[in-house]
Amino acid sequence: xxxxxxxxxxxNGVTAxxxxxxxxxxxxxxxxxxxxxxxxxxxxxxxxxxxxxxxGEVRINGESTLATKPHLLRRRIGxxxxxxxxxxxxxxxxNIGAVPRLLNWPKEKISAxxxxxxxxxxxxxxQFRDRFPAELSGGQQQRVGxxxxxxxxxxxxxxxxxxxxxxxxxxxxxxxxxxxxQRALGSTIVLVTHDMEEAIRLGDMVAVMDGGQLVQxxxxxxxxxxxxxxxxxxxVGDMERPLRLLSLVPLSEVMEDGDAPGExxxxxxxxxxxxxxxxxxxxxxxxxxxxxxxxxxxxLDAIRARAELGA
Amino acid sequence: MKAGAILRPAxxxxxxxxxxxxxxxxxxxxxxxxxxxxxxxxxxxxxSLSLSHLGLVAAATAAATLVSVTLAILVTRDAGAAFRPxxxxxTNMGQTFPPVAVLALAVPALGFGAxxxxxxxxLYGLLPIFENSITGLSTLPPATMEAARGLGLNRWQRLIQVxxxxxxxxxxxxxxxxxxxxxxxxxxxxxVAARTLGEVIxxxxxxxxxxxxxxxxxxVGLFAVVVYDALILLEARIARRSGMADPR
Numbered sequence: 001x002x003x004x005x006x007x008x009x010x011x012n013g014v015t016a017x018x019x020x021x022x023x024x025x026x027x028x029x030x031x032x033x034x035x036x037x038x039x040x041x042x043x044x045x046x047x048x049x050x051x052x053x054x055x056g057e058v059r060i061n062g063e064s065t066l067a068t069k070p071h072l073l074r075r076r077i078g079x080x081x082x083x084x085x086x087x088x089x090x091x092x093x094x095n096i097g098a099v100p101r102l103l104n105w106p107k108e109k110i111s112a113x114x115x116x117x118x119x120x121x122x123x124x125x126x127q128f129r130d131r132f133p134a135e136l137s138g139g140q141q142q143r144v145g146x147x148x149x150x151x152x153x154x155x156x157x158x159x160x161x162x163x164x165x166x167x168x169x170x171x172x173x174x175x176x177x178x179x180x181x182q183r184a185l186g187s188t189i190v191l192v193t194h195d196m197e198e199a200i201r202l203g204d205m206v207a208v209m210d211g212g213q214l215v216q217x218x219x220x221x222x223x224x225x226x227x228x229x230x231x232x233x234x235x236v237g238d239m240e241r242p243l244r245l246l247s248l249v250p251l252s253e254v255m256e257d258g259d260a261p262g263e264x265x266x267x268x269x270x271x272x273x274x275x276x277x278x279x280x281x282x283x284x285x286x287x288x289x290x291x292x293x294x295x296x297x298x299x300l301d302a303i304r305a306r307a308e309l310g311a
Numbered sequence: 312m313k314a315g316a317i318l319r320p321a322x323x324x325x326x327x328x329x330x331x332x333x334x335x336x337x338x339x340x341x342x343x344x345x346x347x348x349x350x351x352x353x354x355x356x357x358x359s360l361s362l363s364h365l366g367l368v369a370a371a372t373a374a375a376t377l378v379s380v381t382l383a384i385l386v387t388r389d390a391g392a393a394f395r396p397x398x399x400x401x402t403n404m405g406q407t408f409p410p411v412a413v414l415a416l417a418v419p420a421l422g423f424g425a426x427x428x429x430x431x432x433x434l435y436g437l438l439p440i441f442e443n444s445i446t447g448l449s450t451l452p453p454a455t456m457e458a459a460r461g462l463g464l465n466r467w468q469r470l471i472q473v474x475x476x477x478x479x480x481x482x483x484x485x486x487x488x489x490x491x492x493x494x495x496x497x498x499x500x501x502x503v504a505a506r507t508l509g510e511v512i513x514x515x516x517x518x519x520x521x522x523x524x525x526x527x528x529x530x531v532g533l534f535a536v537v538v539y540d541a542l543i544l545l546e547a548r549i550a551r552r553s554g555m556a557d558p559r
């Protein structure tokens with residue numbers, strides 16, 4: 001659990017972060033979203049003391065971050081950034097093993113951990129271990145960057161626009177990977193982005209920053225349906241609101257018994273996908289399958305009813 | 312590459328022949344020597360002059376590297392940034408002050424021999440290494456530096472494991488320039504009795520023996536070409552191994 005307690009950062013008389021108080025529960029993803037200059041990155045960087053707060057305190061699992069030397073604190077906190085920041089002169093294995101090496105893990109344990117992480121990120125260890133970052137694609141470099149952040153099994157993972165440099169298709173895949181891996185490992189993640197879509201898609205909780213202040217801290221559905229200020233509403237986008245809301249609801253929630261023509265969708269895809277499928281193929285209902293077996297259907301009427309519920 | 316594969320061994324063989332078997336070149340140099348004068352310099356062995364010449368240059372470049380790189384590391388830290396203009400001025404002066412003048416000034420203090428030459432070459436060699444080290448250490452990829460800090464490397468670990476290895480190819484370029492400049496400049500050391508290949512050239516000038524001048528000049532020039540080429544190969548190799556040059 002990360003408790004941020006009235007933390008403030010002032011640069012040359014300008015308040016970048018203004019008395020923000022916020023708690024990120026263990027095993028959840030908190031996404032901090034805001035425009036550039038909103039103080040979101042400064043807030044994140046104060047958690048691992050890459051920036052020293054002017055006042056206030058951060059506690060991780062009850063212990064103040066001020067109690068540990070900054071570089072020792074950072075070895076316990078995973079950190080992944082935009083443009084990955086891999087060491088270009090080190091192999092993939094050495095990059096991923098960077099923090100375990102700092103923590104003096106035995107060699108065999110490090111190489112076993114490297115292989116485990118490469119496998120987790122769907123990269124064949126034999127094929128990738130000895131490559132250099134310049135020999136990887138953008139998506140692969142980004143995955144190695146996240147693997148490096150996870151290497152020492154940190155309780156807490158901080159990510160600063162980790163997917164910012166990726167093209168949309170690879171970004172969606174990277175987000176899905178992150179969700180899957182976070183669920184599997186139960187890590188606590190704080191992620192910074194300027195993209196509300198990404199925040200809603202990834203966050204268990206979304207924190208919206210504006211002008212150094214935390215203007216709303218709520219689950220994504222609440223951010224979409226009850227934006228606290230005009231700024232939050234602008235970030236969500238009025239026209240997009242119904243679609244954003246639908247993207248949060250899995251098919252299993254409004255599924256009914258029965259059958260429908262055409263190709264089936266998996267039960268954990270969103271109503272937004274179902275709506276899209278209906279509109280594109282001219283159907284009024286789509287079949288739903290679970291583990292490859294037919295499970296029921298979702299009708300256009302049910303989707304509409306659900307969207308109106310949020311308004 | 313193809314031209315290099317033929318030219319490189321040819322140049323090295325020519326250089327070895329000139330140093331080890333100068334008598335082979337008598338027919339070539341004879342027309343340039345005055346009537347009745349010796350064609351090939353024989354007062355001391357060309358091999359020992361070459362080794363002493365190279366040793367002098369290597370020692371001066373090593374000292375200049377040590378001082379320049381240390382200075383560059385200090386002034387690229389936050390705490391040392393204020394000293395950057397001052398250290399620039401000092402290394403620039405080392406380059407501006409003509410080596411001949413340094414020799415003249417150093418002789419009264421250090422006496423005749425290798426000492427004044429070492430001082431002159433050292434001062435002259437500082438600037439390229441210092442400037443390249445500063446460039447190398449201050450143009451590191453920002454995301455990599457941010458990640459190094461964020462992962463928990465301390466200052467010393469960042470310097471040794473990340474900054475110096477990444478700046479190394481640029482620093483090596485500075486060392487190469489300095490070494491090659493010193494190789495030529497060292498010849499004037501023989502005016503104050505340092506044992507360098509300059510001895511051959513000066514002997515030629517004093518006796519109007521163009522054969523000597525050409526012989527000394529040719530050997531120094533070929534050494535510069537060979538060393539320059541070897542250091543370029545070394546730089547490319549290090550850059551490739553450190554994964555910074557695109558291998559494709």
